[in-house]
Amino acid sequence: MDQRLKDYLVILIGCGQMGRALAEGLIDSAAIEPARLVCLDAAEKKAQALADDLNAREDIPEVELDESGQPFRRLRLYIVAVKPGDVRAVLESRSDSFTDEDTIVSVAAGVPISVIRRAAGPFPGVARAMPNTPALIGAGVTGVMGDGTIDMEAVNAVFEAVGRVVRIRHEAHFHAVTALSGSGPAYIFTAIEAMADGGVLMGLDRATAIELASGAIEGAARLVQAQDFVHTAELKDRVASPGGTTIAALAALEQHGFRHALIRAVEAAAVRSKQMTEDFESS
Structure with missing residues (x-):
């Protein structure tokens, strides 16, 4: 297991081509254990198929048990891999459940941190990422940027499972990142x-x-x-x-x-x- 993700439950929302690539990369590289990955999608059969393929979860556990049998809630890292037009609705539907221990990473082109923040509410940390399709074979390159409140090492670990990661310092540069490596x-x-x-x-x-x-x-x-x-x-x-x-x-x-x-x-x-x-x- 990648030590940068040892405290996290990774929750994938969107099991399309890019979502599947990220999930498979995390499991194939042993970055996380299958039990630490949750696969969700509006098309339940798609999420179920991916979860079955990877032996991952199909729902988010309310609590887990530690080694002594005591209940606890892991840090949660949400990867939002839906179409840009669906990001707001997906996050708004879950905003009541987000806490200040959660991190949301959107891979949707063109959706700024401000919009993600408004949809998700004030509590979770927010990051953007722009991967590309060679991630399907572990050869992607992903630009990443956080809002300054989150554990960027954990975010890096997710995308390093499918290729290289480049830190972006200014959100305005995401347009160039999308145009250069994304497209x-x-x-x-x-x-x-x-x-x-x-x-x-x-x-x-x-x-x-x-x-x-x-x-x-x-x-x-x-x-x-x-x-x-x-x-x-x-x-x-x-x-x-x-x-x-x-x-x-x-x-x-x-x-x-x-x-x-x-x-x-x-x-x-x-x-x-x-x-x-x-x-x-x-x-």
């Missing part, structure tokens, strides 16, 4: 598809082209992380020999606005995130 896998999937299309155009079969394209991107990303003291421009230049194939390809990318398109994609996603936040704050 980022979709940009890369599109790049892999396009690179593979190029390979097929040049005579490769589709499976081989996908394997080569995805492998190249995976390897390049790992190289950037392993040599974080080297600027990406220098890594690029090491591949681009004078008058060679790579510099010809890079010139074509520049001609067609590749760099500009990625910058504008991140900007567009961040602007949309900000619009969502403004809508939640005004409603």
Whole structure:
């Protein structure tokens, strides 16, 4: 068990794709014992299926017994993994049961801490997190931020079970986090598809082209992380020999606005995130 979670009961609200990824990561990594995980969902069969798969709980125990048989209430860490539009209703329906020993972590895009706080009431601590879909295979990256009152080490432990964690200092930066790492896998999937299309155009079969394209991107990303003291421009230049194939390809990318398109994609996603936040704050 991860010692940062030893005092907690983790309560997952929302057993969809991301909720399942987080639950499986917590159990598969042995971060918590199955009996310390509760799976809840508006679709009861979905929650039951996940709880059965992981041998987890399907309801929140009012009290538990300590080693001497005395009743006690564990600290509770709620992970709210529902759609952004459902966050307020989910929290309002449970607000009477929250205490100052509870922590609420929302993974919903665009829902600010102020809205979470109003829905949950004055007692629990609040945090935001923005994971991404590679968490499904334990390779996610998650931006996290708390309201200053909570145990961030416990929050970190939850998301480290499915990948890397980056602490965010200013909530306004969550728009950029959402746009860059939250939405980022979709940009890369599109790049892999396009690179593979190029390979097929040049005579490769589709499976081989996908394997080569995805492998190249995976390897390049790992190289950037392993040599974080080297600027990406220098890594690029090491591949681009004078008058060679790579510099010809890079010139074509520049001609067609590749760099500009990625910058504008991140900007567009961040602007949309900000619009969502403004809508939640005004409603």
